[in-house]
Amino acid sequence: MALTDFLNITLSVPNPTELESFWNRRGLATTAPGQLGTTERASQIYLQEGPYRHVAEITLACSSHDDLVRIFSRLEGLGLDAQRGDDWVRVKDPTLDHSVRIEVGSATPLIPAASRQLNAPGVIVRENRRSEAAIRVDVPRPRRVGHVVFGSTDPQATVDFYVKGLGFRVSDRLPDVDATFLRCSKDHHNILILPSPVPCMNHYALEMDDFDGIGLRGVEVVQERPDASVYGMGRHVVGSNIFWYLLDPAGGMFEFFSDMDQITDDDLWDRDLRRDDWDPFTIASYESGTSKMDFFLPSDIDVIAAGREAAGL
Ligand SMILES: [Fe+2]
Numbered sequence: 001m002a003l004t005d006f007l008n009i010t011l012s013v014p015n016p017t018e019l020e021s022f023w024n025r026r027g028l029a030t031t032a033p034g035q036l037g038t039t040e041r042a043s044q045i046y047l048q049e050g051p052y053r054h055v056a057e058i059t060l061a062c063s064s065h066d067d068l069v070r071i072f073s074r075l076e077g078l079g080l081d082a083q084r085g086d087d088w089v090r091v092k093d094p095t096l097d098h099s100v101r102i103e104v105g106s107a108t109p110l111i112p113a114a115s116r117q118l119n120a121p122g123v124i125v126r127e128n129r130r131s132e133a134a135i136r137v138d139v140p141r142p143r144r145v146g147h148v149v150f151g152s153t154d155p156q157a158t159v160d161f162y163v164k165g166l167g168f169r170v171s172d173r174l175p176d177v178d179a180t181f182l183r184c185s186k187d188h189h190n191i192l193i194l195p196s197p198v199p200c201m202n203h204y205a206l207e208m209d210d211f212d213g214i215g216l217r218g219v220e221v222v223q224e225r226p227d228a229s230v231y232g233m234g235r236h237v238v239g240s241n242i243f244w245y246l247l248d249p250a251g252g253m254f255e256f257f258s259d260m261d262q263i264t265d266d267d268l269w270d271r272d273l274r275r276d277d278w279d280p281f282t283i284a285s286y287e288s289g290t291s292k293m294d295f296f297l298p299s300d301i302d303v304i305a306a307g308r309e310a311a312g313l
Contacts (some may be wrong), residue, residue, distance in 0.1 A: 002062050002063060002070065003060055003061070003102070004061045004063050004185060005061040005184065005185050006059075006060060006145070006147065006184055006185055006190040007059040007061050007107055008045065008058070008145060009055055009058050009059075009145055009204055010046040010047075010055065010056040010099075011045060011046070011053075011056070011204070012048045012049070013048075013049070013252070014049065014051065015049075015250065019047055019248060019249060020036065026217055027142055028141070034047050038143055039111070039141060039143075040110055041108050041144055044144060052310075052311075053300075054201060054304065054308075055204075057099040058098065058191075059102075059103060060100065060101070060102045061105045062102050063106075068104055071089055071102055072089045074165050078165050080094060080161075087104045087105075088101060088104070090102075094157070094161055095152050095154050095157050095199065096152060096199045097313050102166070110143055110144065113210065114132065116132065117131075139216050139217065139220070140209050140210075140212070140213035140217070142206035142208060143208065145206055145207075146207045146257065146260070147189050147191060148204045149191070149193075149201070149203050150191065150200070151194050155193050159182065162193075163182065168191065169183050169184075169263075171189055171263060172188070172189075172239070179193065181239065187263075188239040188241070188261040197297075197301065197305075201252065202298070204252070205255035205256075206254065207257055208257070209258065211233075211259075214243075215233065215244075218232070218233070218256055225249075227247075230246060232255075232288065234284040235259075237284065239261055240260060241260040241261075242258045242259050251299075251300050253295075
């Protein structure tokens, strides 16, 4: 695969200082001015000030300089005005208007999560010991930014840009809701494209070690703002990830996730979900505290539409 990793996102919001402080309290460190990072990866979220909330840029990694040349050539073939340096390419997403930067390299490997010994009916693997999860001292920190979800007014054109232009692969599609799950790494999805009346970010997602990490950090957010929970906890059917969706102080939805499907061989991945009872809202195998309409469309979509209009988009 030419593309190897999803490296980081740049969020533009009216009050980046407030958002930086929020993420500092969730365990992300300020590693440089306007830059938030995790223990292994110093740049995961860049913050910048802007008149309305949106993703300004995403950064991807590719394997080699030859891959970069091929990506540049494909983008030109699509009639897009891409810029190129020695070890990077940058292009504007023609449907969503944010910038996409591709660098030669790869993400820093993650320190493996501590293996947990989980007792289950008939399977006792932890005897005479308390669970590490029950007696841990430190609240787990997010490990990385894993994916971002966009709403598009022309989902097929957006998917074509990521697949034909940049080389993303399709992991799953939900035709009933015109949703396409795309990956540029082993993750089941690094980008998901949904339909929307206005181009927008639906959510960005940070990986936690496990269920307990999601719960501990999610509860922190709800203790600060009782109305911050949007959807979850639960487990998705598509991607299999455990999730909890919450709102950041800028009004952006984010997800703490864990245990996502990993795809290393397209031939072994079954893209045909063996279920025939899908309806547009069958997106979780279980869920709680849900407001699904808020999940699909940001409640401040009118503000985003006005911001885009004022920006001449
Ligand atoms: Fe997600």
